[in-house]
Amino acid sequence: MIAKMSRASDDQHDSSSAALVHETPPNIAASVKGISKSFKKTRVLEDVSFDVAEGESLVLLGPSGSGKTTVLRIIAGLEQPYTGRVILHGKDVTDLPARERGVGVIFQSYALFPRINKLLKLVQLEEHRKKYPWQLSGGQQQRVAIARTLAYKPQVLLFDEPFGALDAQTRVHLRREIRALLRQVKVPSVFITHDQEEALELGDRIAVLNNGHLEQIGTPDEVYNHPQTEFVATFLGAANLLLGVVTLGSIEIGTARVPATEETRKFRGGQSVKVVFRPEDVTLSKDAKLPGNCRRLANGIIEEINFVGAYERLNIRLDLTQRQPAQDQPPLYEVTINTPERMTGIPIIATRPKPEASASKFNVGDRVAVGLTAFSVLPNYTLVGGRVNRALEINR
Ligand SMILES: Nc1ncnc2c1ncn2[C@@H]1O[C@H](COP(=O)(O)OP(=O)(O)OP(=O)(O)O)[C@@H](O)[C@H]1O
Numbered sequence: 001m002i003a004k005m006s007r008a009s010d011d012q013h014d015s016s017s018a019a020l021v022h023e024t025p026p027n028i029a030a031s032v033k034g035i036s037k038s039f040k041k042t043r044v045l046e047d048v049s050f051d052v053a054e055g056e057s058l059v060l061l062g063p064s065g066s067g068k069t070t071v072l073r074i075i076a077g078l079e080q081p082y083t084g085r086v087i088l089h090g091k092d093v094t095d096l097p098a099r100e101r102g103v104g105v106i107f108q109s110y111a112l113f114p115r116i117n118k119l120l121k122l123v124q125l126e127e128h129r130k131k132y133p134w135q136l137s138g139g140q141q142q143r144v145a146i147a148r149t150l151a152y153k154p155q156v157l158l159f160d161e162p163f164g165a166l167d168a169q170t171r172v173h174l175r176r177e178i179r180a181l182l183r184q185v186k187v188p189s190v191f192i193t194h195d196q197e198e199a200l201e202l203g204d205r206i207a208v209l210n211n212g213h214l215e216q217i218g219t220p221d222e223v224y225n226h227p228q229t230e231f232v233a234t235f236l237g238a239a240n241l242l243l244g245v246v247t248l249g250s251i252e253i254g255t256a257r258v259p260a261t262e263e264t265r266k267f268r269g270g271q272s273v274k275v276v277f278r279p280e281d282v283t284l285s286k287d288a289k290l291p292g293n294c295r296r297l298a299n300g301i302i303e304e305i306n307f308v309g310a311y312e313r314l315n316i317r318l319d320l321t322q323r324q325p326a327q328d329q330p331p332l333y334e335v336t337i338n339t340p341e342r343m344t345g346i347p348i349i350a351t352r353p354k355p356e357a358s359a360s361k362f363n364v365g366d367r368v369a370v371g372l373t374a375f376s377v378l379p380n381y382t383l384v385g386g387r388v389n390r391a392l393e394i395n396r
């Protein structure tokens with residue numbers, strides 16, 4: 001009886017503390033809540049919401065014209081949202097002018113003014129303190145711009161593609177410096193880029209923007225390994241994409257049946273899905289034996305092998321159909337590869353790290369068993385009923 005009573009009071013305690021956690025979000029430095037924006041009659045942002053935690057570096061990633069700069073300008077107060085609020089350190093600043101927001105903005109290029117020794121030291125530029133702006137390299141100018149912005153002790157730092165004008169090597173160097181610097185000063189920051197590598201390296205979290213709409217927000221691992229949309233999957237690196245149908249315990253991809261993953265459970269039987277996997281998630285074997293950590297997909301033929309430095313890239317044509325579609329019908333499967341071309345057919349891309357590539361050599365024309373160590377399953381909303389039926393048909 002006593003045990004029962006104490007459990008009841010535990011329950012009570014649990015539910016009240018859970019409610020409390022819900023009401024007070026942990027150390028949020030900046031929030032954008034339901035931001036929409038139109039220029040003339042064109043909607044450029046649609047209900048964008050996200051939080052930046054204290055000391056966090058959030059990367060806004062998206063293609064050109066997706067609305068990244070507009071989000072930043074709204075946070076900075078240089079642009080008014082059509083709907084939505086901007087909250088900085090618990091204070092609604094939506095109606096405050098830019099200069100009263102305590103936000104530091106670093107743009108692609110910067111006019112430079114007097115500098116401060118302590119900050120110059122922080123950005124490793126002490127020996128350049130007597131130089132004029134035009135005597136500094138692009139990378140040095142950006143370091144000065146950051147030092148100058150920090151001098152105002154901003155509550156939030158905003159970076160709009162600050163490395164856009166720099167060469168690849170300086171970019172990499174400078175972004176590592178900035179990452180270290182942000183860790184040191186612990187100022188929360190929003191960092192814009194359209195470079196996926198930069199996003200993965202700089203972001204504690206990445207928010208992927210597509211056409212004014214926030215597609216996904218998560219850690220680099222979440223957005224790269226568990227993309228929630230096809231756009232996120234293909235924008236963040238190369239992705240193979242195959243159409244499938246969920247059945248009991250497996251996903252049918254043409255004549256292939258891939259054993260279902262935990263993730264597959266949220267789909268009902270007969271539902272049409274997209275199976276997305278990265279080139280590095282493909283395992284190949286010449287003797288039909290695949291390692292235990294991967295799921296068998298199908299057999300394939302190696303069509304092309306390219307040496308790409310640290311790894312080898314292979315084009316493989318999967319054997320997923322025993323029957324060709326009729327002449328006037330579209331192909332059964334579409335594969336998008338992260339290139340400007342959208343190829344039709346069933347080729348996939350695989351990569352192998354150097355040690356593996358040199359341990360077992362493949363040749364063009366080799367027949368291989370293809371397995372997947374990881375893949376994501378996405379709903380296939382765009383597929384019309386006819387296509388689904390045909391995909392099922394070939395398995396009868
Ligand atoms: N002042 C403005 N007047 C009219 N349209 C605008 C204005 N500013 C931005 N736009 C439009 O809003 C959309 C989003 O622009 P934005 O500059 O936010 O994109 P972005 O993601 O920063 O692109 P980029 O990577 O090329 O810098 C674009 O279609 C752009 O043409």
Ligand SMILES: [Mg+2]
Pocket residue numbers: 068069070160
């Ligand atoms: Mg921009």
